[in-house]
Amino acid sequence: MLSEFLLTEMTRLGAQDALPLHRQLYESLRRAMLDGKLGAGERLPSSRDLAQDLNLSRNTVVAAINQLSVEGYLESRVGSGTYVNDNVPRVNAGAAARPHARGAPTPAPGRLSTRGQALATTFCATQLEVQPFTPGIADFSAFPLTLWQRLQNKHWRMTYPDMLDYNDSGGYAPLRRAIADYLRVFRSVQLDANQVIVTTGTQQSLELCARLLADHGDTVWVEDPAYWGAAKAFMATGLAIHPVPVDDEGIHPGVADTAHPPKLIYLTPSHQYPTGAVMSLARRHQLLSTARAHGAWVLEDDYDSEYRFSGPPISSLEGLDVDGRVLYMGTFSKVLYPGIKLGYLIVPKPLVAAFKQAHYDLNRPGQMPLQAALAEFIEMGHFSSALRRARQSYGERRAALLEALKPVLTQDTYISGAEQGLHLCLRLPPQVDDQALAQRIAQQGLTVRPLSAYCLARDDLKGLVIGYGYAPLSEIQRCGPVLAAAVRQLGHPR
Numbered sequence: 001m002l003s004e005f006l007l008t009e010m011t012r013l014g015a016q017d018a019l020p021l022h023r024q025l026y027e028s029l030r031r032a033m034l035d036g037k038l039g040a041g042e043r044l045p046s047s048r049d050l051a052q053d054l055n056l057s058r059n060t061v062v063a064a065i066n067q068l069s070v071e072g073y074l075e076s077r078v079g080s081g082t083y084v085n086d087n088v089p090r091v092n093a094g095a096a097a098r099p100h101a102r103g104a105p106t107p108a109p110g111r112l113s114t115r116g117q118a119l120a121t122t123f124c125a126t127q128l129e130v131q132p133f134t135p136g137i138a139d140f141s142a143f144p145l146t147l148w149q150r151l152q153n154k155h156w157r158m159t160y161p162d163m164l165d166y167n168d169s170g171g172y173a174p175l176r177r178a179i180a181d182y183l184r185v186f187r188s189v190q191l192d193a194n195q196v197i198v199t200t201g202t203q204q205s206l207e208l209c210a211r212l213l214a215d216h217g218d219t220v221w222v223e224d225p226a227y228w229g230a231a232k233a234f235m236a237t238g239l240a241i242h243p244v245p246v247d248d249e250g251i252h253p254g255v256a257d258t259a260h261p262p263k264l265i266y267l268t269p270s271h272q273y274p275t276g277a278v279m280s281l282a283r284r285h286q287l288l289s290t291a292r293a294h295g296a297w298v299l300e301d302d303y304d305s306e307y308r309f310s311g312p313p314i315s316s317l318e319g320l321d322v323d324g325r326v327l328y329m330g331t332f333s334k335v336l337y338p339g340i341k342l343g344y345l346i347v348p349k350p351l352v353a354a355f356k357q358a359h360y361d362l363n364r365p366g367q368m369p370l371q372a373a374l375a376e377f378i379e380m381g382h383f384s385s386a387l388r389r390a391r392q393s394y395g396e397r398r399a400a401l402l403e404a405l406k407p408v409l410t411q412d413t414y415i416s417g418a419e420q421g422l423h424l425c426l427r428l429p430p431q432v433d434d435q436a437l438a439q440r441i442a443q444q445g446l447t448v449r450p451l452s453a454y455c456l457a458r459d460d461l462k463g464l465v466i467g468y469g470y471a472p473l474s475e476i477q478r479c480g481p482v483l484a485a486a487v488r489q490l491g492h493p494r
Contacts, residue, residue: 002045003053005037010054021056025064033073033088044074044082118235123228128449130274130423132471134479135445139472142390143337147382151373163368168360170352171198171344172371178378179344187305188319189328191346197355198371201343202301203229204363205329208345209264210237212358213297213327218263221296223251225454225461227273230266230301239264243456246272248416250279253290265291266299270314273303274454274465275425276417284317291325298326304334304421306387309395311419324348332374334422334469335387342367342374394422397468397476404480408487422469425451426487427462434462441486446479 009028013019019027032038044050047065051058065082068074075085112120132139155163170176176196183189199205206229214220216238222231224243234241242260244253251267265287269279279287291298300317308314318328331343347355359365377383402418405426409415418424428434434450441448441464451463464487468476 002032002037003050005032006050006054022060022063022067025054025056025061026067029064029068030073033084038084040084040086040088042084043080044084046081115235115238119232122235123231125228128228128453130449130465130467131447132469132475133446133448133466133483134471134475135447139470140337142386142393144382144386144389148336148373148377151376152370155369155372155376163372164366165368166360166364166366167368168356168365170194170196170356170359171365172368172375174379175371175375176344178375182378182383183316183328183330183346186313187302187328188315189346190319190321191328195346195349195352197345197347197352197359198365199329199343199345199359200341200363200365201333202303202329202331203233205343205345206230206233206266206299206301207237208355208359208362209297209299209327210234210239211362212351212355214239214263219260220264220266221251221253221257221260221262222266222456223268223272224456224458225274225451226456227268227301227303228454231456234264234266241456243458245458246275246277248277249283250277251287252283253287261294262291262296264297264299266301267317268301268303269317270302270305271417271420273301274417274423274449274451275461276419276421276423278314278419279317284320288317288321288323288325292323296325300326300328302328302330305330306335307391307394307422308420309391309398309418314420318346324350327351335383335390336374340370340374342370393473394469397471397473398424400473400476401466401468401480404476404484405487406484408484413487423465423467426464426466427451428464428487430460430462432462434464437487438464441483444482444486446483446486448483 006025006028009031010024013024013027029038038044044065045053047058047061050056051061054061065074069076069082072085073088074082076082173193175198177193179196180191180193183191199208210220210233218239219242220234220239221244222234222241223246225246226243231241242257242262244251244257246252250269250272267279267287269284271278287298298317298321302316305314316328318326325348327348328346329343332340333343345355398418401424402415405415412429414427416425416427434452438448438450449465451461451465452459454465455461466483
């Protein structure tokens, strides 16, 4: 009988999910129809009879029946009753009638697309994201958390209705002005506030550029070794990645690369990720000339320029651009804390309207109270103060790591990229298996990344990418010698 089936199903659902009674009855009736226990065109018992058979209130039964009617499972006929709609499919009828034969092949589960498979298995953050090399909980003590919470609470208390809506102007206006003023002074970027688009970070900035400036199958030049997140973004948007080797002066396209004319050129000129190479002035002018010749857009990722520990500050590539070909992007995740998920994209003036429209249509940007708190944080001088404290704190951690690695340095084993950022690269002789070395170091509880894992096409680079950002100084002092001993023991074949 129908009532027995419904009681059994409702008991099971109540025990499993603690659903309210009307929802239990809704799910049970729906299952009865999909399994064929209630056939198309069959009349349902009256709500009064169902309530009596199931020991439920009539309101509970009516609520379930009304929901099923709204969704098209049931239809009411005036003066006749409620019937199962003729169009309800019996998706499980065959399975209920025929138990699955032993040994028969089971239906294949849903499969990812070719692109989905590549995204799920290639350049994964779990293997490539630079983490503090020390074990334990990341140290965010350099960030003024109490002050930040006070500012956020202030802006939530005084939030106006339009601050809770989506934003189609590219971001909170005072924040865009603050970003423009900062970049103009400290990074030599040529811009006004209208060119600033606030994003959720570099990944969103990259995806916007890829979608608006290139078509599926177009070529993007990417540094080799590469930032894994950029490679992932270009894969997701269907671009053809062409790796261009990096040397001590940055990306170095040759004659062979011109056979793959780019639509986009992605690079990290101020602190190449992950080698740390700084792009020379001559190479910068050459790159801009190459982009002009190919009609290509240049995507400049300036991801950690705030942390410059030795040597003069490196100005942006965008500051040298006279053709309006460079789109400059940065993030607050390195300066404040990773989970803030706020970044910015500086767009050439002719592209501003299109980028703002696409950003709004594709991403539905918001987070206005958070942006307002950050704007005040910058305007009141807290950002500069926090950056000075963080730079000093990370400078001490960097110095401790460099000191710990001194015993392993030779002509063939040297450090690159230590002048800037929150990671450095320990370069190793080409015969060293850096991936095996990283795995053996992991057995001692330390996290380093093999340099060869970031390579797209080349096989001549070996080393360890070592992160010290968010690693407590005391842990660096304790674990640094352990890391050095592991490199000395395992990194040099006898």
